[in-house]
Amino acid sequence: MNYKDLADLIFPNAKPILYYEEKYPERKLEEGAIVTRFAPSPTGFVHLGSLYQVVIARKMAKQTNGVFFLRVEDTDQKREVENGVTGIINSLKDFGLTPDEGMTSEIEEIGDYGPYKQSLRKDIYQAYAKYLIEQGKAYPCFCSTEELDEMRQKQENAKIRPGYYGVWAHCRNLTVEEAIEKIKVGEPYIIRLKSPGREDKKIRHHDIIKGNVEFPENDQDIVIIKADGLPTYHFAHAVDDHLMHTTHVIRGDEWLSSIPLHLQLFQMLGFKTPKYAHISPIMKEDNGGKRKLSKRKDPEAAVSYYTEEGIPKEAVVEYLMNIANSNFESWRKANPNALLDDFDLQLNKMSVSGALFDIIKILDISKNVISKFTAEEVYNEAYNWAKTYDAELLKLLDDKEYALKILGIERGNAKPRKDISKWSDLKNAIIYMYDEEFLNNNELEYGKINEHEEIKKILKLYLQKYFDINDEKQAWFDKIKDLSEELGYAREVKMFKQEPEKWPGHVGDVSTVLRVSLTGRQNTPDLYEIMQVLGKESIEKRIRKIVK
RNA sequence: GGCCCCGUGGUCAAGCGGUUAAGACAUCGCCCUUUCACGGCGGAGACAUGGGUUCGAUUCCCGUCGGGGUCACCA
Numbered sequence: 295m296n297y298k299d300l301a302d303l304i305f306p307n308a309k310p311i312l313y314y315e316e317k318y319p320e321r322k323l324e325e326g327a328i329v330t331r332f333a334p335s336p337t338g339f340v341h342l343g344s345l346y347q348v349v350i351a352r353k354m355a356k357q358t359n360g361v362f363f364l365r366v367e368d369t370d371q372k373r374e375v376e377n378g379v380t381g382i383i384n385s386l387k388d389f390g391l392t393p394d395e396g397m398t399s400e401i402e403e404i405g406d407y408g409p410y411k412q413s414l415r416k417d418i419y420q421a422y423a424k425y426l427i428e429q430g431k432a433y434p435c436f437c438s439t440e441e442l443d444e445m446r447q448k449q450e451n452a453k454i455r456p457g458y459y460g461v462w463a464h465c466r467n468l469t470v471e472e473a474i475e476k477i478k479v480g481e482p483y484i485i486r487l488k489s490p491g492r493e494d495k496k497i498r499h500h501d502i503i504k505g506n507v508e509f510p511e512n513d514q515d516i517v518i519i520k521a522d523g524l525p526t527y528h529f530a531h532a533v534d535d536h537l538m539h540t541t542h543v544i545r546g547d548e549w550l551s552s553i554p555l556h557l558q559l560f561q562m563l564g565f566k567t568p569k570y571a572h573i574s575p576i577m578k579e580d581n582g583g584k585r586k587l588s589k590r591k592d593p594e595a596a597v598s599y600y601t602e603e604g605i606p607k608e609a610v611v612e613y614l615m616n617i618a619n620s621n622f623e624s625w626r627k628a629n630p631n632a633l634l635d636d637f638d639l640q641l642n643k644m645s646v647s648g649a650l651f652d653i654i655k656i657l658d659i660s661k662n663v664i665s666k667f668t669a670e671e672v673y674n675e676a677y678n679w680a681k682t683y684d685a686e687l688l689k690l691l692d693d694k695e696y697a698l699k700i701l702g703i704e705r706g707n708a709k710p711r712k713d714i715s716k717w718s719d720l721k722n723a724i725i726y727m728y729d730e731e732f733l734n735n736n737e738l739e740y741g742k743i744n745e746h747e748e749i750k751k752i753l754k755l756y757l758q759k760y761f762d763i764n765d766e767k768q769a770w771f772d773k774i775k776d777l778s779e780e781l782g783y784a785r786e787v788k789m790f791k792q793e794p795e796k797w798p799g800h801v802g803d804v805s806t807v808l809r810v811s812l813t814g815r816q817n818t819p820d821l822y823e824i825m826q827v828l829g830k831e832s833i834e835k836r837i838r839k840i841v842k
Numbered sequence: 843g844g845c846c847c848c849g850u851g852g853u854c855a856a857g858c859g860g861u862u863a864a865g866a867c868a869u870c871g872c873c874c875u876u877u878c879a880c881g882g883c884g885g886a887g888a889c890a891u892g893g894g895u896u897c898g899a900u901u902c903c904c905g906u907c908g909g910g911g912u913c914a915c916c917a
Binding site (some may be wrong): 333334335337367369370372373435439442446450453454455456457484486493504507508509510514516517519520521522524526527528530546547548549550551552553572574575577579584585586616617620621623624627645646647648649650651652654655658659661665704708709710711712713714741771774775778787800801802803804805806808809810815816817818819820821822 | 854866917
């Protein structure tokens with residue numbers, strides 16, 4: 295009896311690994327092409343930190359003409375959520391980050407290196423597990439969870455390192471005969487790695503982001519195949535990223551401490567190790583301290599938050615790029631209209647410590663992103679957003695022609711308007727442009743000139759003598775000045791400032807009266823443009839309502 | 843607790859042995875302006891701490907403190 299017999303008993307039907315090695319040949323890619331992936335478990339939930347990884351991984355693949363794929367890590371049935379894969383795929387799509395290969399729905403996928411869903415790869419993992427058993431590099435373990443718990447308890451009490459290693463690894467020393475016997479009588483078991491590592495020896499490793507790190511070797515006989523026949527994360531990682539020919543494993547730095555294990559696994563399996571880049575998490579300020587953005591406590595941890603708020607995907611991606619490489623910002627300033635593809639992202643320039651999440655910064659970026667949109671783009675994006683999130687806004691946008699006029703105010707010129715940072719701001723920013731909404735609102739708050747009779751006087755005279763919808767902007771404003779002068783106000787603000795006691799107010803105060811009367815606001819975009827969009831009829835209606 | 847990573851203004855961050863210690867967001871002031879959003883100019887504001895090494899440390903080494911990660915048949 296030898297290891298081969300044991301392996302055959304445990305996995306009688308497993309194919310030789312050569313079969314898979316040939317089935318998944320080296321990818322034909324140009325020199326330097328990066329193959330990387332996003333490998334979530336199908337919870338349907340995408341964390342901002344995950345999106346960050348996706349942005350980076352995908353960008354690295356894109357800029358080297360490589361491949362970015364999506365692999366679903368569903369080896370833990372407890373974590374599974376109905377339609378979880380769809381949720382993830384849709385989130386990626388929402389941000390324009392569709393993978394090149396991998397799962398495309400709950401059941402479909404594209405690419406030659408599948409299946410891309412781990413539960414469908416059971417045979418593959420077992421083949422490699424068998425391969426290890428044959429060489430005596432893995433073994434069946436019959437310890438029950440109760441025994442394991444008890445063992446851990448003992449170790450804790452004795453204040454020694456917990457785990458299945460050294461003298462604690464009971465089943466590692468079972469002979470092949472003993473193991474076979476136990477299996478034959480039906481004792482349940484799992485498969486463990488027979489780790490050759492020693493805790494008192496160090497390994498050095500270079501992480502692209504973290505730099506050189508040093509760890510004790512792994513000496514834990516970790517589980518590679520669980521009782522349900524599925525692999526653990528670590529084993530699946532090694533097998534999958536080998537067969538899928540991942541060149542760069544880009545993942546969260548919670549995995550950094552698993553490096554000794556992963557390196558060992560690759561080595562024992564005879565695989566070439568990929569390069570690793572461990573990304574620091576995105577943190578959140580929490581009364582004085584820092585902590586990871588939490589799925590439970592922080593709504594902004596979920597990427598759905600950004601779509602719900604109506605922050606354009608471009609803004610979120612730019613923000614993430616900003617955190618990733620600090621030179622991105624100056625690049626963007628120098629190339630305001632360049633495609634993201636033209637930026638050269640560098641993993642080794644990424645920060646080793648976790649950045650605090652900054653919603654103010656993201657909104658600032660968003661404001662700039664939106665300011666570059668054309669009216670048509672704003673319309674389309676906002677319309678799409680409103681369809682699911684804001685029925686009232688959707689109604690306003692119903693008249694597309696009119697909406698485009700509103701959205702075109704102070705847009706498209708050298709200094710475009712920058713007052714909208716998310717679609718959820720939009721309704722409030724345009725609502726007064728609609729007669730039905732505006733005329734129902736009676737609460738007008740005026741500025742310096744707020745006496746009702748005076749306001750009426752100004753408006754009356756304006757309508758009678760100075761209002762002509764066909765005026766060019768200069769003529770229009772000259773008339774406001776004339777109006778001011780006729781009523782005893784300073785026609786220039788500068789004049790007023792020099793001798794403030796000479797006038798009761800200035801042209802700005804007069805135009806504020808007009809502004810408030812027409813919009814209900816003291817602060818608005820350019821009044822002339824607003825009036826042009828409102829049109830003669832609406833303007834007269836609005837003024838007459840006050841003048842009576 | 844063991845192991846590992848990290849520590850430059852409020853935030854994100856350049857800098858990597860000699861710098862007046864960049865820049866962006868936020869903040870404050872001024873200018874521009876019929877209001878606002880912009881834009882322009884300027885101000886305030888930082889090398890966690892204690893020891894070394896060195897002619898010289900934000901930069902290198904050690905300790906302390908602080909923050910984070912990880913120690914599963916979860917990923």
